[in-house]
Amino acid sequence: MSIATDPTAGQPVTRSKMQISKTDVAIDVIGMNKWYADFHVLRDIDLRVMRGERIVIAGPSGSGKSTLIRCINRLEEHQQGQIIVNGTELTNDLKRIDEVRREVGMVFQHFNLFPHLTILQNLTLAPIWVRGIPKAEAEATAMHYLNRVKIPEQALKFPGQLSGGQQQRVAIARSLCMQPKIMLFDEPTSALDPEMVKEVLEVMISLAEEGMTMICVTHEMGFARQVANRVIFMDQGQIIEQNEPEAFFSNPQHERTKLFLSQILH
């Protein structure tokens, strides 16, 4: 478990641009259930994410939080209920799945960069082969995002030559190159050395400031406090409690939430 750091000490988050739409639904999860064989991992999940929301999902390990966001881009299949992403309902239809994945970026705990490709090739592969963007244009976009995550000088290296924090920033840039409407973060800082957490969180904060719709599974409570507009607490495959971060941290209602917060906020 990472330390609850305050990643933005000294640089206040500009919440002005972080507009949340009142009518535009980005993700709608309705009565969703999922089983692994006989094990009921997600139970009656109802979650509506409006465009521009920054949601942090917290909870003990095994609570189903990663599984939930992995259902949103169909890395996992749900058995019951509906998941509608950007107006497309996820079914077995491969075309719809690809449609959703094109618009939903995902950042993994272990980065999952492609080790046999250079950083630049990692960033341009999907734009070229999924979106059909010309190579030169894709490379220009890639360099733009590498600049944004502050490592343009690494473009021609291989992932194995970068530090964990740099790799994770590349992974974020790789998702952004597809110009997604929604970003999913699955414990993006959990596999990082403590010294590298901050550089990754800074990138995520700047994304939030630009109004990206984000769902982050994370234990970075400092990040949740500063960036999220909603914190969701999960346990045993269910949403136990959700609230605005201020109220969530200062006045948790459910016993399980109180216990969890007392364990991680020392």
Place this chain on the structure above:
Amino acid sequence: MTDISFVRSEMTGASPAPNPTSGPLVWVRKNLFATPSDTLLTLLGLAFLAWIVPPLYGFLIGRAVPPGGTVEQCRVENVGACWAYIASELDFFVYGFYPAAEYWRVNIVFAMLALLIIPLAMPKAPYKRLNAILFIIAFPIASVILLSGGVFGLRYVPTEQWGGLMVTLIISVVGICLSLPLGIVLALGRQSSMPIIKSICVAFIELIRAVPLITILFMASIMLPLFMPAGVTVDKFLRALVGVTLFSSAYMAEVVRGGMQAIGRGQYEAAAALGLSYWKRMGFIILPQALKHVIPGIVNSFIALFKDTSLVYIVGMKDLLEAVKTKNDAIEWASPTQAITGYIFAAAVFWMFCFSMSRYSQFMERRLNTGHKR
């Protein structure tokens, strides 16, 4: 109580190592005479070399009859290798019963093969795409026309007359070039989520792998014609070629599958999350990594295939080894070391090709290493 507080005031710079850490003397001391048991092993090794090298030298070079010698020289007491025999029968070893007047056709094919495969194998050589297209499409067509003849005024040479190194190389090159893609397709099929495709691939792989190559070649040469409609014949050479390729592809499929299993789930997921389709995920992300992991296994299969080509004697083809065996009985060169010299020659040719493949695979492994081992 001691003071445990410490603050470094100055960083220590890097300094050179106190003793020379490299050089031939250091190497010898470190690798050959480091401990008494190392020294003993080194001395034993030297003794073994002293025991084996002089007689080998004597047989292969010292007492050997060089190319151009006569059969009488080969028949003297205690003679070495009879290289004169190899030199005089070399044409047969390379071309088999191919008509001597048409050797140039085979030579052109050999030259084309070398001219296309060498730049293809060199990572830095330009025009890779053109090179590959020429090799995969133009070269086979040109080779069939040249070797078989029957068109453009070229004399028809039936495959029964092909033989020697030429047959070995044709079967190997075709087998290698076809078994890798076929193996990849089979490996993908075996991993497929579609049950029918999966079952077909599993059945094919398990059936072919469980049967000796000799059996497959027999099947191809004796059984296959029974199933063909009357009047339709498939060339014996072609049948052997198909048999060898299918056999090798089943092994290749399992090698490739092994490589695919070494790829973490995260790679599949990251590729899928970017919206890449199945074939693009496999083609751009999974296979390049999987194949790189199993280069030693792939080359292992290539080498096995190269040597297995000698089994086509079963169906009456005279490959290099069979050509040598045939001439080993030739009465005009009958001498004490005729057969052994023939086998040494065949072994040396096989070794040369297989060792080259092995070295090339090591070169590619080093070159493709992007330092990603976690």
